[in-house]
Amino acid sequence: MDVWWALLYAMLLLGPFLLMQVSSTFKFHFKIFSYCILCLTLSALAVPVCLLRNGGRTVDNMRIIRAFVRTMKYVYGLRFQVKGLENFEVDGPCVIISNHQSILDMMGLMEILPDRCVQIAKKELMFAGSVGLVTYLGGVIYINRKRTHDAKSIMGGVAQAMTDDNLKVWVYPEGTRNNSGDLLPFKKGAFHLALQAKVPIIPVVYSSFTSFYDKKKSLFTGGTIKVEVLPKIDISELQEEDIAGLTERCFNDMRQVFFRLSGKPYTPIKQSSSRQ
Ligand SMILES: CCCCC/C=C\C/C=C\CCCCCCCC(=O)SCCNC(=O)CCNC(=O)[C@H](O)C(C)(C)COP(=O)(O)OP(=O)(O)OC[C@H]1O[C@@H](n2cnc3c(N)ncnc32)[C@H](O)[C@@H]1OP(=O)(O)O
């Protein structure tokens, strides 16, 4: 009999806790699901607007996509505090690099996206229904990350297009989403691209999402994201052999700003020693 009483007490004590856990996990997944549905719906609305305004695949469609995506932050209670936007005022093309934490980054990207700017994306995005179609219409450049050789040759073509069509290119040098509260070591594609196109690099840093968005804790609430556009880095004097140093410099500079914006103490590490 005592065992039954003990079980009853345990259920009464643990029940609400378990229910809360289940409901917070459910709420998290529901919010992510709703985000995807919203992206698919807005993309489906944006596609005909892009086609009617600009006829087909062109970077001019990015202005339309940007206008649609900028409305999404209100749905999720996100605010952006942006500093250094004047650093985007460069004459002609450039490579923009930024940290990548989650699919929510699309809102931060579109919040500050300069005109005539396309992004480098994994090719899988092309098959994401209306989202894939709208990214195609906006001029997004797709790469196959599993085939380094193909990715490199596509990036080579991009360097030429940047100067021919006066394009800015946005690259996530971490190469994947990373919500760990730190930066992943940078891949080198963005730096080769800047050197091949002979254009400056503009780093952009977003503060850590972990206080309001954390997959492991099923946390997704509203919050403020601090964004800083850093001064351009001139690469005109650099050669191929300087790429490792340039990558390291950008990684360290951005990591330092990332920790400052996220209100966390900075501890230096070497990008090469943090490679996985
Ligand atoms: C209307 C409502 C809409 C709703 C919302 C929807 C969408 C919004 C619309 C539009 C926005 C779309 C935004 C999409 C964002 C998507 C983000 C992503 O998909 S991130 C993932 C894809 N991106 C990347 O991977 C970019 C970063 N990666 C790289 O740059 C890589 O370097 C690489 C080119 C992919 C190669 O990968 P690898 O793993 O092999 O990298 P390494 O850096 O280790 O390089 C190996 C070796 O090669 C040398 N190298 C690299 N690049 C080059 C080059 N271009 N030329 C010559 N050599 C190169 C490098 O130096 C290494 O050699 P070594 O070690 O000797 O130095």
Ligand SMILES: CCCCCCCC/C=C\CCCCCCCC(=O)OC[C@@H](O)COP(=O)(O)O
């Ligand atoms: C009929 C087909 C239906 C397909 C349904 C697809 C569902 C997806 C719908 C909406 C997703 C909205 C995502 C917005 C764009 C996100 C871009 C992005 O952040 O990609 C992640 C990529 O940077 C890195 O990928 P990994 O972290 O390496 O993985």
